[in-house]
Amino acid sequence: MFEDEAGFGRIFRPASCWARLGVRPNVAAHHIHEMRYAFGAVAPQTGDSFFLALPYCTVTCMNLFL
Numbered sequence: 001m002f003e004d005e006a007g008f009g010r011i012f013r014p015a016s017c018w019a020r021l022g023v024r025p026n027v028a029a030h031h032i033h034e035m036r037y038a039f040g041a042v043a044p045q046t047g048d049s050f051f052l053a054l055p056y057c058t059v060t061c062m063n064l065f066l
Contacts, residue, residue, distance in 0.1 A: 002042055005057060005065075009035030039065040 010032055019025045039062070040051040054061045 002044065003040070005037055005039045005062075007035050007037050007057060009033070037061065041065075 017025060017027075035055075037054050037057045038051060039054060040049065042049045052065050054064070
């Protein structure tokens with residue numbers, strides 16, 4: 001079996017923008033940093049597969065996957 005893991009998430013960072021001289025635009029912003037990790041294994045000979053989506057990429061989560 002071949003194994004791989006990947007992280008998927010969203011990170012929100014407000015960026016600068018153009019505005020008229022003397023005007024400071026108000027932008028509602030909140031900081032978001034969310035990630036989910038997908039662990040998967042596939043057997044190329046049979047096509048059998050196993051996948052888990054877990055909240056962290058730690059030794060505990062990898063041992064749970066294995």
